[in-house]
Amino acid sequence: MYDLNVIYSRVIALFSSDRDVDVKDVLAYELAPVPTAMFTEDGMRICKAKSTLKKSLQIEVxxxxxxDADVTVIDGSALLWTIHWPADGTVADFIENxxxxxxSYLSESDVYLIFDRYYDYSIKSVTRDVRETGVNKKHHLLLSTKLPAQKVVLSSIENKKQLNLLLCEELTQDRLxxxxxxxxxxxxxxxxxPCPIEIKMEERRTRxxxxxQQEEADTIIVQQVLGCAGEAHQISVVSDDTDVFVLLLHHYHQAGLDVPLIMESPCKGRAIVDIKSTLAKHSQIVKNLLPAHAISGCDTVASYYGLGKGSVIKVLKAGNDLSAIGNVDAPFQQVLDQATAFISACYGIKESTDIKLREERPELLPESTLDKL
Known part of the structure; x- marks a missing residue:
């Protein structure tokens, strides 16, 4: 994307010349086509501490x-990591598991099982590429194929697409x-x-x-929760994902739901989160939580250098408004102003004008960077 060494050498060349250059004047502007605070030399800076937000806000039960839930909505990708992986078995053996x-879930409730979709040109491509690091081998998976290592299958888009396809075929066609x-x-x-398949005994119908058409299971999970909310007495979402947690809080609030809704891990023994109680506890920030989470770093938005979710929560509780973000009818300048004010506040900048940001940018750089210059 850009070469930080080239940027550094050019700045050094400026300082070595006869020109009167102030380092703070130089660093008051971005030195690359994209903000270096949000991108590494290899691409987008992936947010790796999203779970801090969930742990800070969740109310456990x-x-x-x-x-007892009468509807269980399961994140298929999360579930697969927790199923016994037979080292000497076949793909068919894993599917049986x-x-x-x-x-076991169906013995207690209706089950909605949701898998990610993988499109060629995706806004999640960068995140998925990072997850594939170190996994290069592509397999041709059949039911009779000896099962490769878990990480080789579940961390590779091509391998996982094949496994998901085989799973869906078996789950929807196995009459026994x-x-x-x-x-x-x-x-x-x-x-x-695009349309799920419903099975009840020998009846099979398209829903x-x-x-x-969404590719991300996170958003499909929320859609199906909302679809079940009118008739369900209690809903359980089986997922550990912070993005799912934030989406559930947002849409539970937006839809004015009252049905008991919990979020639990596919791994036994982990915390069970009461979404309704969490909303009640943090009602003052929930309306701004989704845009705040999105612009501060998620699967499709780069995270900022040195900015964690703890800071985001503190700024939210201080009352910063993000109502324009995500509102397609809001003027662009309003969106820009709110986002700028919010990120500035996260960095401790009280005034968020463009001039003020240019003045503060050098102060936000690590001291080691300034010392080198």
Whole structure:
């Protein structure tokens, strides 16, 4: 994207010349086509501490007090990491293990299982490329294929796409599994097709009412939660993801829901989060939480240098308004002003004019950088 060494050498050349150059004047402006605070030499600066936000805000509930959900919405990608991975088995063996886990969920509630979709040109491409680091081998997966290592399959887009396809085919076409596992509750599977497939015993139907072109399971999860909210007595979302947590809080608030909603991990023993209670505790910041989380770093937006989610929460609680962000009818200047004021506040800058930002930028750089210059 750009070469930091070239930028550095050019600045040094300026200082070595006869020109009267003030280092703070130079550093008051971005020295690259994109802000160096948001990008590394290899590309987008990925936010790696999103979970801090979830841990700081979540209101936990014990298993005993969590209640029994009659609808369970499962993040398929998160689930796969927790299923027993038979080292000497085949792909079919792993799929049988998935069916066994789903059967346990289906014994208690309706199950909505949602997998990510993988489009060629995606806003998540950079994030997924980072996750693929160190995983280069592509396999041709069949049911009879000896199962490669877990990371090789689940961290590779091409390998995972094949596994998801095989899973969806087996889950929607295995009649014996349907008769054994869906006699009490229905299973709804969302895969590559825009419309999920619902199975109940020997009945199989396409859920056109849940059609969705989104590629990200996070947003599909929320859509299906909202779709179930009118009839469900309690909903459980099986996911550890911070983005899902933020989306659930936002849309639960926006839709004015009252149905009990919990978020739990596919790994037993981890915290169970009460979304309704969390909303009640943090009602003053929930309306601004989604835009704040988005612009401060998520899967599709680069994170800022030295800016953590803890700072974001503090600034939110101070009352900064982000109502224009995400509002397609808001004037662009209003969006820009609110975002600038918010990020400035996160860095401790009280005034957020463009001139003030140029003055403050050198102060925000690490001392080691200034010492080199």
């Amino acid at each position: 014990s298993r005993r007090n969590a209640g 998935v069916k066994t886990r789903l059967t 599994f349907h008769l054994r596992s869906t006699n009490k509750h229905k299973l709804v599977v969302t895969g590559e097709d 056109y009412d849940l059609e969705n």
